[in-house]
Amino acid sequence: xxxxxxxxxxxxxxxxxxxxxxxxxxxxxxxxxxxxxxxxxxxxxxxxxxxxxxxxxxxxxxxxxxxxxxxxxxxxxxxxxxxxxxxxxxxxxxxxxxxxxxxxxxxxxxxxxxxxxxxxxxxxxxxxxxxxxxxxxxxxxxxxxxxxxxxxxxxxxxxxxxxxxxxxxxxxxxxxxxxxxxxxxxxxxxxxxxxxxxxxxxxxxxxxxxxx
Numbered sequence: 001x002x003x004x005x006x007x008x009x010x011x012x013x014x015x016x017x018x019x020x021x022x023x024x025x026x027x028x029x030x031x032x033x034x035x036x037x038x039x040x041x042x043x044x045x046x047x048x049x050x051x052x053x054x055x056x057x058x059x060x061x062x063x064x065x066x067x068x069x070x071x072x073x074x075x076x077x078x079x080x081x082x083x084x085x086x087x088x089x090x091x092x093x094x095x096x097x098x099x100x101x102x103x104x105x106x107x108x109x110x111x112x113x114x115x116x117x118x119x120x121x122x123x124x125x126x127x128x129x130x131x132x133x134x135x136x137x138x139x140x141x142x143x144x145x146x147x148x149x150x151x152x153x154x155x156x157x158x159x160x161x162x163x164x165x166x167x168x169x170x171x172x173x174x175x176x177x178x179x180x181x182x183x184x185x186x187x188x189x190x191x192x193x194x195x196x197x198x199x200x201x202x203x204x205x206x207x208x209x210x211x212x
Contacts, residue, residue, distance in 0.1 A: 002092075010056045012049050019045035027078045028061070032171035032188035034075040039171065046076050068190065075188040076173070093166055096140060097210065100163035101172070101192045102199055104131050108185055109193070110200065117176075117184045124156050139208040164198050 012020060026033060035043045046053060050065070059064045063080045074138040093101065104123070107113045113126055127133055141155055160191040164183055167173045176182045192200075199206055 009185065011052055016041070016045045016048060021066065024125055026064070026171075027057075027076070030079040031074045032080075032186075032191060034073055034186060034188050035185060036073075037174070045084060060111050068188075068194070070187050070190055073187040075186075075191075077171075077188070077191065093170075096159065097138065097163045097166045098196070099136065099206070100159065101167060101189075102196055102203070102206070103127065103136075104185070105131075106200055106203060107191075114185075116186075117182060119182050120160050121181070122159060123160060124153060127156065136203075136208040150163070 010020075011050075019042055023033070023045050026042060033039050033046060046065075054065045057065045057078060061078070061080070063078045065076065066079050067074060085179050088107050107123075107126060107130075108116075114122065127137060137156070141159070164173055164175055167189070168175055168183075170188070170191075172186055172191065174184045174186055176184065
């Protein structure tokens with residue numbers, strides 16, 4: 001099958017060409033695609049058509065279709081060239097959601113406090129009692145690193161809930177359908193370390209300001 005747009009012709013394998021529209025939309029929305037639940041068909045579509053898709057995104061969108069292999073699995077994503085990034089009006093993670101992702105990665109991958117599946121309450125408990133992270137939370141929500149009062153559970157829960165929804169849009173976590181208080185950390189979450197490795201290695205040096 002040939003998908004023609006402008007002067008670019010995309011030749012796709014016949015047996016799963018129906019996955020193109022959904023996969024294309026997901027990739028260009030910032031989704032990281034891996035062999036996981038509903039993503040599996042789109043993942044296999046990319047695997048079957050990777051050379052053609054790589055050329056397509058490079059020519060059409062000045063973007064690189066990237067793959068990253070981990071011991072727990074492989075994931076795909078689009079990385080736009082610098083000059084194209086400035087032209088695209090894409091919403092990136094807000095600072096408070098990026099900070100959440102950095103903290104979650106540190107607790108899960110660096111300190112190994114959790115398995116891949118955990119509850120929001122478990123995360124709140126650790127955040128409230130972490131010597132390096134708690135001062136950032138105080139500054140973020142209370143405006144002072146020396147504030148003695150632990151942020152209310154409602155405030156922390158709202159931050160965690162909002163952040164998880166944003167990370168889910170990227171394919172970094174999955175909020176479980178049968179229990180929305182639980183979430184699973186996916187292989188593609190490794191992307192946060194690829195972008196913010198320095199911050200993860202130096203949490204105490206992150207500059208945090210109050211958003212309220």
